[in-house]
Amino acid sequence: MIDQLLMEPFGADIDLAEAVLKDYNAHLVRKASSMKGHYADADALEKLIQQGDPLHYEVFEKAVPQETGHLQFGLSKLQPGTVGEEFFMTKGHYHEIPEAAEVYLCLRGKGYMLMKTTEGECRAEYMERGRVVYVPPYWAHRSVNVGDEPLITFYVYPGDAGHNYGDIEEEGFPKRIYKRGDKVEIL
Amino acid sequence: MIDQLLMEPFGADIDLAEAVLKDYNAHLVRKASSMKGHYADADALEKLIQQGDPLHYEVFEKAVPQETGHLQFGLSKLQPGTVGEEFFMTKGHYHEIPEAAEVYLCLRGKGYMLMKTTEGECRAEYMERGRVVYVPPYWAHRSVNVGDEPLITFYVYPGDAGHNYGDIEEEGFPKRIYKRGDKVEIL
Numbered sequence: 001m002i003d004q005l006l007m008e009p010f011g012a013d014i015d016l017a018e019a020v021l022k023d024y025n026a027h028l029v030r031k032a033s034s035m036k037g038h039y040a041d042a043d044a045l046e047k048l049i050q051q052g053d054p055l056h057y058e059v060f061e062k063a064v065p066q067e068t069g070h071l072q073f074g075l076s077k078l079q080p081g082t083v084g085e086e087f088f089m090t091k092g093h094y095h096e097i098p099e100a101a102e103v104y105l106c107l108r109g110k111g112y113m114l115m116k117t118t119e120g121e122c123r124a125e126y127m128e129r130g131r132v133v134y135v136p137p138y139w140a141h142r143s144v145n146v147g148d149e150p151l152i153t154f155y156v157y158p159g160d161a162g163h164n165y166g167d168i169e170e171e172g173f174p175k176r177i178y179k180r181g182d183k184v185e186i187l
Numbered sequence: 188m189i190d191q192l193l194m195e196p197f198g199a200d201i202d203l204a205e206a207v208l209k210d211y212n213a214h215l216v217r218k219a220s221s222m223k224g225h226y227a228d229a230d231a232l233e234k235l236i237q238q239g240d241p242l243h244y245e246v247f248e249k250a251v252p253q254e255t256g257h258l259q260f261g262l263s264k265l266q267p268g269t270v271g272e273e274f275f276m277t278k279g280h281y282h283e284i285p286e287a288a289e290v291y292l293c294l295r296g297k298g299y300m301l302m303k304t305t306e307g308e309c310r311a312e313y314m315e316r317g318r319v320v321y322v323p324p325y326w327a328h329r330s331v332n333v334g335d336e337p338l339i340t341f342y343v344y345p346g347d348a349g350h351n352y353g354d355i356e357e358e359g360f361p362k363r364i365y366k367r368g369d370k371v372e373i374l
Contacts (some may be wrong), residue, residue: 007323009310014292016203016317019245069324070285071258071343099256103343105201115196122194130203134249136194137256153346156258156290156343185369 012062014075019108019152021075022058030091031056032083037169038091038148040176041084048083057090057143078111078143078151085178089114092142092173096162099137102155103127106131109151112186114173115139122174124186127153140168144177145186191248198287199249201262205285206295206339210245217278218243219270224356225278227363235270242266244277244330257346265298265330272365276301279329279360283349286324289342293318294337299373301360309361311373314340322357327355331364333371 018032032048035056039045048054061074081088092114092181095102104113106127113133116122117140125133135141145151178185200209219235219292222243226232235241248261266343268275279301282289291300293314300320303309304327312320322328334340 006304006325008310009300009312009323009326010321011314012319012321013314014319031296062319064288064321064323069284069288069345071288071290071345072320073290073319073321073343097256101251101256101258101346103258103260105341113196117193121193125196125198127198130201132199132201132249132260134199134251134258134260136196136198136251138193139196154292156260158256158258158345159288 006092008063014154016107019075019077021060022064026061026063028059030057035091038089039083039086041086044084054081056088058173064159066159066162068160071156072159073154073156076143076153076155078145080145080148080150082179085180087144087146087177087179089144089177090142092140092168094140094167095157097158097160100158100161101137102135102141102157104133104135105154107152107154108147109145110147110171111143111145111151112177113141114144114175114177115141116173118175124175124177127151127158140174146177146179194252197249201341203294205260208247208266211249211261213248213250216242222278225264225276226270226273228273231271239253241268242350243275251284251346253346253349255347257348258343260343263330263340263342266346267332267335267337269366272367273368274331274333274364276331276364277329278352279327279355281327281351281354282344283351284345284347287345287348288324289322289344291320291322292341294339294341296332296336297334298330298332299364301327301331301362301364302328303360307361311362311364314338329360333364333366
């Protein structure tokens with residue numbers, strides 16, 4: 001009886017060399033124009049949008065039910081680049097269920113997971129190929145690409161976690177990550 | 188105020204070439220003698236135990252709280268070999284919270300994720316480097332190594348999921364995976 005309600009197991013293939021999730025069925029695309037309000041230099045962002053509105057990042061998923069007990073996994077691919085001196089980054093989010101953690105495994109590139117609490121605590125955890133970052137319950141998180149190739153991460157979060165982007169759009173993060181010559185500065 | 192209750196973010200490194208989780212703080216080791224009752228050929232297992240009780244599998248974790256919202260991740264390393272004609276495998280488990288799913292990403296080796304329901308449905312999903320297997324809510328699961336090197340998987344499951352090994356010890360799985368010459372047979 002219960003079997004009729006059960007989901008079938010399934011597999012999905014990641015090309016670990018190319019860092020591509022094959023056979024995805026959900027695809028989120030954000031261009032520069034999706035990122036208004038997020039960078040320190042709004043004029044530089046506007047200029048980038050006028051110059052062709054380049055791809056910022058993509059997320060590829062095999063979607064599972066957004067229900068308790070399920071785990072959503074996917075690949076995030078964040079392009080290299082800067083807006084003014086600030087490295088390309090994702091919007092960042094809390095989870096709608098704020099106690100939902102997230103696990104990231106970096107497959108390619110170099111970057112940081114920037115994390116913050118509602119009380120203003122902020123942490124930056126370095127990511128490179130093979131590094132796992134644990135985003136504990138209640139921490140908002142955004143990826144920042146400080147390298148010169150795409151930053152690609154495999155991630156897993158609870159299926160019912162949801163995404164809360166709105167608070168980040170209002171609050172921002174206490175720190176930003178800048179390219180200053182050959183240096184990476186977290187300020 | 189809430190910050191005092193929050194867990195600090197952290198990172199962990201996986202050597203993706205060697206498939207080793209560095210700096211683990213939890214380590215589960217199972218030898219052949221831990222596997223009594225699981226293989227079809229009990230005499231062959233007993234012989235193996237007498238011949239030195241070889242390592243069967245290990246699990247390496249950076250432990251997080253076993254609480255709702257957290258996600259436990261780690262590496263599983265299952266040795267190659269057979270007990271009689273049956274390929275080495277893990278004990279397998281349901282989760283104590285049976286609706287807790289699990290995500291596996293195979294980093295090395297070749298094998299199957301064998302999954303079953305309480306109603307006797309059984310599925311085998313192939314694993315090789317780069318393949319993700321989704322174990323949906325309510326499916327018991329065990330790994331089987333059908334290759335000639337360790338089968339290594341990165342996994343994530345809900346922190347409060349727990350492990351129920353007892354039901355598997357009583358029920359077993361409806362299918363077993365055998366080495367027949369150069370062939371793999373799922374029977």
